[in-house]
Amino acid sequence: MSNIQKIGNPARQSNNLLFKRRSILKTLSLAALLPVGLGAYPSGIVIAADGVPLPENVMTPDAALKRLLDGNKRYVSGKISVRDFNVNRAILAKGQNPYACILSCADSRVAPELCFDESRGDLFVTRLAGNYASLDILASLEYGTAVLKAPLIMVLGHTDCGAIKAGMKADKENVDFPGHIQTITSELKSAVKEGVKLPGNATDNVAKENVRLNVAKLKESTPILRQLVADKKLMVVGGLYHLDTGKVELLT
Numbered sequence: 241m242s243n244i245q246k247i248g249n250p251a252r253q254s255n256n257l258l259f260k261r262r263s264i265l266k267t268l269s270l271a272a273l274l275p276v277g278l279g280a281y282p283s284g285i286v287i288a289a290d291g292v293p294l295p296e297n298v299m300t301p302d303a304a305l306k307r308l309l310d311g312n313k314r315y316v317s318g319k320i321s322v323r324d325f326n327v328n329r330a331i332l333a334k335g336q337n338p339y340a341c342i343l344s345c346a347d348s349r350v351a352p353e354l355c356f357d358e359s360r361g362d363l364f365v366t367r368l369a370g371n372y373a374s375l376d377i378l379a380s381l382e383y384g385t386a387v388l389k390a391p392l393i394m395v396l397g398h399t400d401c402g403a404i405k406a407g408m409k410a411d412k413e414n415v416d417f418p419g420h421i422q423t424i425t426s427e428l429k430s431a432v433k434e435g436v437k438l439p440g441n442a443t444d445n446v447a448k449e450n451v452r453l454n455v456a457k458l459k460e461s462t463p464i465l466r467q468l469v470a471d472k473k474l475m476v477v478g479g480l481y482h483l484d485t486g487k488v489e490l491l492t
């Protein structure tokens with residue numbers, strides 16, 4: 241029996257799957273194949289011969305967080321950068337080295353490149369309703385950090401989140417949502433359980449709790465991410481985007 245068969249649906253059992261020995265060995269083998277230096281990425285990823293496509297994106301985790309928050313300040317104040325999208329087009333056609341990974345809600349009102357005043361090639365963005373770390377998201381974030389070497393992951397929830405509201409409704413009224421939507425509400429159960437205990441805006445409290453839980457999960461759940469954090473090559477933080485102001489509140 242394979243590891244997947246033993247634990248059931250892998251989409252709902254991402255934590256268990258990640259701790260299975262075969263999966264760990266597979267990911268470690270991949271990591272061992274990855275070069276330490278620049279310019280020798282796996283086939284299909286081409287890097288400019290003289291180094292990374294965007295040298296200004298090579299930075300420490302702290303510098304990456306400062307750059308994100310500075311960009312958000314520009315966005316909130318309306319003083320965003322004027323961009324010529326033809327600049328860097330040729331170099332970015334050859335490769336990428338984003339300086340931060342974002343795990344954002346899919347909500348159309350939350351747009352990471354816009355709210356951090358960034359351009360193509362700067363952010364490695366993964367999105368899904370409820371901004372939780374599913375198995376597919378974990379794989380993408382491992383790629384963004386271990387292969388593309390982004391030094392920062394930000395889990396980005398937001399105020400008045402529809403996915404969070406659905407999760408709360410499912411919990412309170414024992415509602416089953418149609419199709420695959422139930423998957424989202426099931427994933428948010430733990431955050432709902434803790435968030436509703438707190439005083440204040442219940443929806444936003446659950447959104448914050450969801451961010452905190454997923455920051456902890458990303459720090460601890462996979463050998464690749466855990467090692468990068470231990471080596472101080474990666475920082476994982478959480479933020480809450482305020483729909484009314486555009487401000488990203490740093491939570492963790």
Ligand SMILES: [Zn+2]
Nearest residue numbers: 345347401402
């Ligand atoms: Zn949302």
